[in-house]
Amino acid sequence: MKNSLQIVAEPVKVVAPKKSLWIDAWKRLKKQRSAMIGLTIVLFFILLGVFAQFLTSHPYDGFNTDKILISPNSEHWFGTDDQGRDIFSRILYGARISLWIGFFSVIGSIIVGCYLGLIAGFYGKWVDTIISRMFDIMLAFPSILLAIAIVAVLGPSLFNALIAIAIINVPTYGRLIRSRVLSVKEEEYIMSSKSIGMSNSRILFQHILPNCMTPIIVQGTLGIATAILEAAALGFLGLGAQPGEPEWGKMLSDSRQFLTVAPWTLLFPGFAIMLTVVGFNMFGDGLRDALDPKTK
C-alpha cells in the first residue's frame, strides 16, 4: 500500500510543475499594459506607506495654530488642514492604514470563505444547504449596511471596521470556492485519491484547494479595491477610523465643512483613495485575463 502511494504521488509532480505555471502567468501578465500600470500604482502606494517617515519631515498629527488651512505651496505640497496638519504627510501615513485594512480584511474573508465554501461544496447535502442559505441571507443585505450594522454592534474603531469588512465579503469567496469545488471534486484524480484511502481533509486542502486558488487570487485582488472603498466609507461615516487617525475617508469627513474655503483638504485624500482603487482594479482585471482567461 505504501509503495503504490508513492507511485501515484510521483507522476503528479511531473505533470504539474509549479514553477512554470507562475512564470507562464507572469509572462502573460507582463504583456498586459493596463495590468502593469495597475501594479505600478499599487507598488507606488505600498512604497509611500512603507517609507512614509523618510518621505516627509512634517508630522501627520498634532495641532499647529500658525499653519491652519494653508493652501498647497512648496513647503506643504498638499496644503494643511484645519488643525494645521500637513495633508501630504497624512496621505502617506493614510496609505498604510488603507492598504493594511484592504489586505488583511481580504485575507480574513478568504480564509473563512474558503473554509466554508470547501465544506459546503465537498460534503453537499444539508451542510451545503445551511452554508449556502447563510450566504444568501448575508447577500440579501446591501453590503455597506451590513458593515454599518456590525460596527454599530462592535463599536466604531479601525479594527472593528476591518472585521466588519472581512465578514461582509465572506460570501463572495465562499460561493466562488463552492462552485469550483463542485466541478473539481468530479475530476478523476480526486476519485483516485479517495480510492487509495486519503483522508477527506487531505483531499480538501492538498488537492481541491490548490485547484481553486486562481479565481480566489483574482477575486482577492479586486476585493482589496472594494475593501479600501468600504473602509473609507465607514471612516467617512465616523464608524471606522477615529479622530486623529490619518485615514483617507475620515480626512474627508473631517474637512467637509471647508469645501468652500479650502478645497485642497478634500481634493487630495479623495484622489488618493481613487488612485489606489484604480490600481487594484486594473491589476485585478489583468490578473484575471492572464490567469483565468475563461472567466472574462
Added chain:
Amino acid sequence: MKSYFARRILQLVPVLIGMSIVVFSIIHAIPGDPATVILGDHATPEAVKELRTEMGLDKPLISQYFAYVKSIVTGDLGNSLRTKKPIQEEITPYLAATIELMFASMIIATVIGVNAGILAAWKRASWFDNIAMFIALVGVSMPVFWLGLMEQWIFSEKLSWLPSIGRFNAREPIEAITGLYMVDTIIQGNWAGLWDAFKHLILPGLALGTIPMAIIARITRSSMLEVLESEYVRTARAKGLSEIWVLYKHALKNAFAPVLTVIGLQVGLLLGGAVLTETIFGWPGIGRYIYDAIGYRDYPVIQSGILIISTIFVCVNLVVDLLYARLDPRINYK
C-alpha cells in the same frame, strides 16, 4: 414557468426569516444589557428595569424573537428612542425621498451605461471605446462620497448651476402627496416646483448613479461584443438593415439578460450608497435616517431601517429574476 415563479417566491421565505434573525440579533449582540446600552451608563436601576419589561427583555430569547416577528408582520416597527414616535409613521417620508433618489440614479445609470456600452462594443478599440472604458474604470473606483463633495464644489460652489443641499427650495416648499416630489408637482401642476425638484435631484442622482453606470457600461459592452459576433447579427446586416436597428433591436435584445441581472444587483449598491449620498447632499432619505440614528444609538431605528432597505433589495432581485425568466426563453426552469 408558473412552478418556477412559485418556487422562486418560496425561496424568499428562508431568506426573509434569516434577515429578521440577523436584524433582531443586532440589539442582543451589543456587549452588555440592551436596556443599559440604550439608556446609557448613568441610568437609574428603576428606569433600566422598566425598559427591560417594556422591551420584553425579561422573557426568554426565543419568545422575544417571535414577539418581534409578530410586531413586524402587523406593521409595528416599534418606537424611535430619540423622538419616541412610532417608526413606521416616521419612516414613510424618508422612504419616499430615497425611492425618488434611487429612481433618478437608476435612470441615469441605465440610460447612459447601456448606451455607452453598446457604442463601445460597436466601435470596439476606437477612441470612444477606450475613453468610455477608462471612465468606467475610474467610475467603479470612485468613492461615492468624494464624488458627491467634488460635484458640490464644482457645480454649486464654483459654477452655481445647481443646488447642493436638500430636495427643494426651502422658501417654496412642495406639498407632499406621494412624497415623490417630481410626481407630486406634476399632479399639482406646479411646474416651477417640478423644475426645482428636478434641479435638486441631479447632483445626488449623478453621484449615486456613477458606480452602477460604470458597471452597467462594462457588462453591456462585453455582452454586446459576444452577441455582435453571432451569425444572426451578420444575417441582419446582410439583409441591409440599418446599424441602429441591428444594434438596438436584434443585438441588444439578446445581450440584455445579463445586463438586467446586473441592474438588479446594483439596487443593493444604490441602497447602501444612499447612506453616504444622502448624508452629503442633506437628502432626507432613509439612509440619512439610519446615519442619524447611529449617532444617537437609536437601535430600533437602525434595525428597522436596515430591515426595510434589505427587504426592498430582496424584492427587487425577485422581480429581476422573474423578468429574466420571461426575457430569456432559452432557459428551462423546470
